Amino acid sequence: MSPEIEAAIRAHAVAEYPRECCGLIINEGGRDVYVRCRNVAAIGRQGDHFVLSKEDYFAAADRGELLALVHSHPDMPARATQADRVSCEASGLTWFIVRVDGTEGSVEAAEIEELTPSGYRAPLEGREFYHGVLDCYALVRDWFEQVRGITLPDFARRDNWWGDGSGEDLYMKHFRSAGFQPVELEDLRVGDCFLMQVRANVVNHAAIYVGDGKILHHLYGRPSRHDIYGGYWREVTRLVVRYSGS
The missing domain is CATH 3.40.140.10 (Cytidine Deaminase, domain 2)
Structure with missing residues (x-):
């Protein structure tokens, strides 16, 4: 320089x-x-x-x-x-x-x-939150790439799209085009995703089922983490979807 x-x-x-x-x-x-x-x-x-x-x-x-x-x-x-x-x-x-x-x-x-680019990949658990770069959908994309070898499409998303009055409903709009289909909660498998509505008027959060009753997810402003699925997380779940290919 x-x-x-x-x-x-x-x-x-x-x-x-x-x-x-x-x-x-x-x-x-x-x-x-x-x-x-x-x-x-x-x-x-x-x-x-x-x-x-x-x-x-x-x-x-x-x-x-x-x-x-x-x-x-x-x-x-x-x-x-x-x-x-x-x-x-x-x-x-x-x-x-x-x-x-x-x-x-x-x-x-x-x-x-x-x-300089060196092949870095953020960890799935404990990653920092930066909307549009490291957020709940980025975690879903990275899990599928790292665990399943599947590349999911990315979607443009403004910060606070779920609460700025624009009426956007990005998860419900795009989950089918990303290769996902609805399934029943009783048929839950590893890799299924819960689409959740967390303190918003639209679905604005996603979590991945990783087995043994646990989910992996990334809440706004917090590190990504594993949680037990149930209680509050079940209450705010609006749909369960499974990847079936695009």
Whole structure:
């Protein structure tokens, strides 16, 4: 990284504080340059710390070869989170993370750490929650890939789609197109999924039956975990579905 690009990244991180900045390093006409991009993540919702504007991404790609993605960690170490590592793998790009601290009106950018794709996969149990990257549906997708070797489709989903008044009902809309069919609770098998309605007007949570009366699931804002299926979880279950192929 050249001193010019490093200075540009630090300036962007300071300018965007306390929000996370995000940008891209591209090679434009044989010269590496840093391109500031917009963070279009919803403000005030856990799990969406930065979402790089699609329009800015494609505009940068039209200008030159994409080399790296950059974002900041306000008041946090530049160490990669699980979501950073998962997203880095998906992007196929090198990532740079810059720490930026603000105290008593002074904002300063600190260390910059590099992250490269290395085959990382988040653990199924104890993973952090980052909506759209590591959430209940991501856990379902990862379980089927790691345990069954099945790749489920992904679906675009905004944070709080279940409670923002939009009327979206994503699980009920997409479970059949993802290869699932309804089954009876009495015929429960390992790998069946419970579609649940947790403090919402629509189905907004999924859990995987892993046997011995237990489910694996990932609640909003909490680490993924195993729980005994019954009681509250049975009360909020609206449908049981089984993968049968797309």
